[in-house]
Amino acid sequence: xxxxxxxxxxxxxxxxxxxxxxxxxxxxxxxxxxxxxxxxxxxxxxxxxxxxxxxxxxxxxxxxxxxxxxxxxxxxxxxxxxxxxxxxxxxxxxxxxxxxxxxxxxxxxxxxxxxxxxxxxxxxxxxxxxxxxxxxxxxxxxxxxxxxxxxxxxxxxxxxxxxxxxxxxxxxxxxxxxxxxxxxxxxxxxxxxxxxxxxxxxxxxxxxxx
Amino acid sequence: xxxxxxxxxxxxxxxxxxxxxxxxxxxxxxxxxxxxxxxxxxxxxxxxxxxxxxxxxxxxxxxxxxxxxxxxxxxxxxxxxxxxxxxxxxxxxxxxxxxxxxxxxxxxxxxxxxxxxxxxxxxxxxxxxxxxxxxxxxxxxxxxxxxxxxxxxxxxxxxxxxxxxxxxxxxxxxxxxxxxxxxxxxxxxxxxxxxxxxxxxxxxxxxxxxxxxxxxxx
Numbered sequence: 519x520x521x522x523x524x525x526x527x528x529x530x531x532x533x534x535x536x537x538x539x540x541x542x543x544x545x546x547x548x549x550x551x552x553x554x555x556x557x558x559x560x561x562x563x564x565x566x567x568x569x570x571x572x573x574x575x576x577x578x579x580x581x582x583x584x585x586x587x588x589x590x591x592x593x594x595x596x597x598x599x600x601x602x603x604x605x606x607x608x609x610x611x612x613x614x615x616x617x618x619x620x621x622x623x624x625x626x627x628x629x630x631x632x633x634x635x636x637x638x639x640x641x642x643x644x645x646x647x648x649x650x651x652x653x654x655x656x657x658x659x660x661x662x663x664x665x666x667x668x669x670x671x672x673x674x675x676x677x678x679x680x681x682x683x684x685x686x687x688x689x690x691x692x693x694x695x696x697x698x699x700x701x702x703x704x705x706x707x708x709x710x711x712x713x714x715x716x717x718x719x720x721x722x723x724x725x726x727x728x
Numbered sequence: 729x730x731x732x733x734x735x736x737x738x739x740x741x742x743x744x745x746x747x748x749x750x751x752x753x754x755x756x757x758x759x760x761x762x763x764x765x766x767x768x769x770x771x772x773x774x775x776x777x778x779x780x781x782x783x784x785x786x787x788x789x790x791x792x793x794x795x796x797x798x799x800x801x802x803x804x805x806x807x808x809x810x811x812x813x814x815x816x817x818x819x820x821x822x823x824x825x826x827x828x829x830x831x832x833x834x835x836x837x838x839x840x841x842x843x844x845x846x847x848x849x850x851x852x853x854x855x856x857x858x859x860x861x862x863x864x865x866x867x868x869x870x871x872x873x874x875x876x877x878x879x880x881x882x883x884x885x886x887x888x889x890x891x892x893x894x895x896x897x898x899x900x901x902x903x904x905x906x907x908x909x910x911x912x913x914x915x916x917x918x919x920x921x922x923x924x925x926x927x928x929x930x931x932x933x934x935x936x937x938x939x940x941x942x943x944x945x946x
Contacts, residue, residue, distance in 0.1 A: 639933045657784045660752070661791040666939065680938045686829070687836055687860060689788075699792060707868065709839045712785065712802035713794045719840065721864055723894045723930065 530554070633682050633725035640683045640722050642668055642692075643704060647675030649694050656690025656717075658683050663693060685724035689717035752783060757790035761799055768803050777810045778828035781835065809835045816844060817859075820851040824859065833860035840867040846876050853884045861894045862887070868900035874913045879903075882917050889925040902927040 526543050528534035536547050633639060642654050652668040658681075659665040668677035689709060692700045701708060705718030746766060753762050765786045772779045785806040789799035813834035817825040824830040837847055842863060850862055862883055869879035879900075886899045899920060906916035920927060 639938055641933050655791060657788070660756075661784070661788045663791060680933065682938050687833065687864070689784075707840070707864070707871070709836065710841075711788065711792075712805045713789055713792055713798060715792070717788075719836070719864075721861075721894070721897065723897075725932070 526550070635726040636685050636724055637682050638685050638722040638725050639680055640688070640720055641680045642678065642702070644668065644677045644692050644700075644702060645675055646677055646692075646694050646700075649675070649677065651695055652677040653693050653696075654679065654681075654690055655693050656688055656720075658688045658690070663696065668692075683720075683722045685722050688720045688722065690720060691715070691717055749783065753786060753790075757786050757799065758795060761786070761796065764800055765803055768800075768807055772807055772810065775811070775814075776826070777807070777814060778832050780828070781806050781810060781832055806835075809838050812838055812844070816848055816851065820848050821855050821859070823855075824851075830859050833858070833863065836860075837863035837867060840864075842867050842870070843876070846880060850880055850883065853880075854887050857887060857896075858893065861896050865896040865900040868897065869903060872900075872904045872907060872913075874903065874917060878914070878917055882921055885921055886924055886927075891925050891927070895927075895929070898927045898929055899924075901930065 523543055523546075525534065525539060526547055529536045529539055529543075529547050530550060536544065536551075539547055644652055646652050649670075652670075653663065654666045654668065655661050655663055666679065666681055668679040670677045689711070690702070692702055694700055699715065701716050702718035705720065707719035707721070708716040709719050711717045749766060749769060750762060753765060757765065765782070769779050769782050772782055782803050785803045786799065789802050794802065810831060813831045814825055816834055817830060821830075834847060834851070837859070838844070846866065847863060850866060851859055854862055865883055866876075866879055869882075870876055882903070883896055883899060886896055891899060902920045902923070903916050906919045907913065911919060
């Protein structure tokens with residue numbers, strides 16, 4: 519540190535008239551005096567606590583806690599407002615998730631149509647032009663109406679359906695429009711039902727073979 | 729000692745068994761007929777006969793709107809047919825006489841109009857075969873006008889050549905196809921016999937949408 523001249527120190531401290539300083543010190547005194555004036559005039563830097571308190575004083579007073587209904591409405595408003603959302607994704611992950619979902623759906627779909635070892639698929643076809651409904655009722659569904667409806671999607675009068683049944687023999691009839699009992703004319707096998715009609719006889723083969 | 733018939737007897741004779749049967753029949757058959765159907769089912773249980781065909785016949789009659797005595801006569805007829813079937817199996821294939829499925833299959837064949845002597849002959853000739861497919865194959869052949877004994881001979885020959893179970897139904901289908909090609913019944917049977925065991929197999933159905941149904945009683 520450069521020692522200051524004692525005469526200059528006395529002048530800065532007000533203990534000596536600056537005019538009595540030698541000319542080589544007067545210029546230094548003038549520079550120092552200007553710097554001291556700048557420091558004296560500059561505002562003091564506020565403390566952190568002061569800045570925080572100033573900010574709090576400038577903020578509006580907090581509102582009282584809203585009623586539950588108001589809070590729900592605010593949440594609803596927030597949810598209803600359109601908002602810009604930016605997603606940054608790696609394409610690999612969405613594609614992997616989509617592929618997994620597709621695989622699950624396909625596998626489950628195959629399970630629905632895969633017959634068990636002692637099951638087989640029975641197909642029913644009937645020509646009933648003008649019918650409003652055709653269903654199959656038989657020993658495989660306790661002769662219950664409304665359980666197995668055939669469909670005529672293209673409205674050509676040909677009603678179709680397929681069902682998984684236990685392997686073996688089953689008796690059935692078609693019920694047209696919910697009230698007319700009709701033997702399946704294409705069944706090829708019939709058995710007297712004991713009530714004056716003939717049931718069609720269906721032999722379902724096991725999917726596993728003979 | 730066979731456990732299943734004893735268990736069935738106990739269940740059907742018990743209040744729980746009767747209650748289960750009544751629950752299946754409730755609202756499906758005329759209420760007045762239920763006690764008499766119960767009685768017929770109890771007879772079947774006492775004779776170790778399958779009961780499900782009787783329940784099915786009662787439900788069928790109820791669904792078709794059959795009333796009173798006609799419905800009961802249908803159930804009685806089914807019970808008599810099961811007794812006949814059991815008797816035939818006892819004579820020709822005693823090992824199968826206790827199997828409900830085999831008794832029901834023979835009963836169904838009788839219901840299709842197969843003469844008893846023919847049924848007995850086939851069962852005696854093919855003791856290892858489950859009765860359902862071979863009897864239905866014979867009934868199919870008779871339905872197409874083939875001579876009963878010649879048709880039975882063909883089925884026995886097919887079994888000797890290794891065709892079993894539902895493959896015997898393919899033999900009947902092949903014979904009917906030969907008829908459709910203009911052959912006489914005798915020529916059609918001879919033609920199929922000559923191609924044994926290579927009769928065409930029935931195509932497997934592959935429908936686009938299949939429904940799975942609950943089984944009877946579920």
